[in-house]
Amino acid sequence: MGRPAVAIHWSHSTVTRRLRWRALGVHGATVWLTGISGSGKSSIAKHMESDLVNSGIPAYVLDGDNLRHGVNGDLGFSRKDRGENARRAAEIAKLLADAGLVVVVALISPYAEDRAQARRLHEEVELPFVEVHVSAPQAVCEARDPKGLYAQARAGTIGEFTTVSDPYEVPARPDLVVGTDEGTVEDAAHAVLDGLRARLEQGAPPSA
Numbered sequence: 001m002g003r004p005a006v007a008i009h010w011s012h013s014t015v016t017r018r019l020r021w022r023a024l025g026v027h028g029a030t031v032w033l034t035g036i037s038g039s040g041k042s043s044i045a046k047h048m049e050s051d052l053v054n055s056g057i058p059a060y061v062l063d064g065d066n067l068r069h070g071v072n073g074d075l076g077f078s079r080k081d082r083g084e085n086a087r088r089a090a091e092i093a094k095l096l097a098d099a100g101l102v103v104v105v106a107l108i109s110p111y112a113e114d115r116a117q118a119r120r121l122h123e124e125v126e127l128p129f130v131e132v133h134v135s136a137p138q139a140v141c142e143a144r145d146p147k148g149l150y151a152q153a154r155a156g157t158i159g160e161f162t163t164v165s166d167p168y169e170v171p172a173r174p175d176l177v178v179g180t181d182e183g184t185v186e187d188a189a190h191a192v193l194d195g196l197r198a199r200l201e202q203g204a205p206p207s208a
Contacts, residue, residue: 017098026058026100027200030093030122031192034109034171035134036163037149038141040180040188041106044134047189048104057102062089064107077160083114090118097127102196110168130199132192133174138163140181175199 033041045061052059075081086109093103109115122129142150153161162168176195178188
């Protein structure tokens with residue numbers, strides 16, 4: 001989806017990111033959890049959000065299903081709509097991260113191009129972005145089938161379903177891979193949080 005034809009310009013705040021983060025005592029970032037349905041993305045995201053908030057760090061989960069109830073409610077599951085779904089999620093995450101939140105995006109986001117665009121949106125404005133592949137064998141995810149979606153897709157009731165009638169492009173170089181077929185969701189969430197902390201420690205200070 002392109003920009004409007006009229007001339008538009010970004011309105012810069014009189015408060016810089018550095019000042020905002022310093023005043024709030026925070027450091028914004030986006031953690032992008034990608035994986036097939038049933039891999040555990042939403043469960044990991046919820047545990048991360050709880051752990052962060054309980055430790056005094058503002059955090060917010062952007063869950064794919066929740067976004068489709070509102071801001072992405074007009075989108076279907078075609079290749080084009082999936083791309084727009086990821087783009088909108090990335091734009092929202094970027095704004096929230098700039099405000100100082102740790103944003104945890106739980107989105108299948110099956111296409112590498114869309115995930116790369118989400119990363120670019122953050123890197124262009126010097127915001128930390130951590131791509132996490134939540135990995136679990138297809139058979140394990142289908143056995144879990146928490147929403148009954150695989151069964152419906154196999155029966156032909158649902159079309160354009162990732163790994164059944166649509167592809168999932170496994171991340172080639174994610175920042176982190178966590179498996180959920182062994183161990184607990186809590187263990188996976190802690191591994192992601194450790195990876196996030198390491199990324200923030202290595203990162204440059206926020207732009208002035």
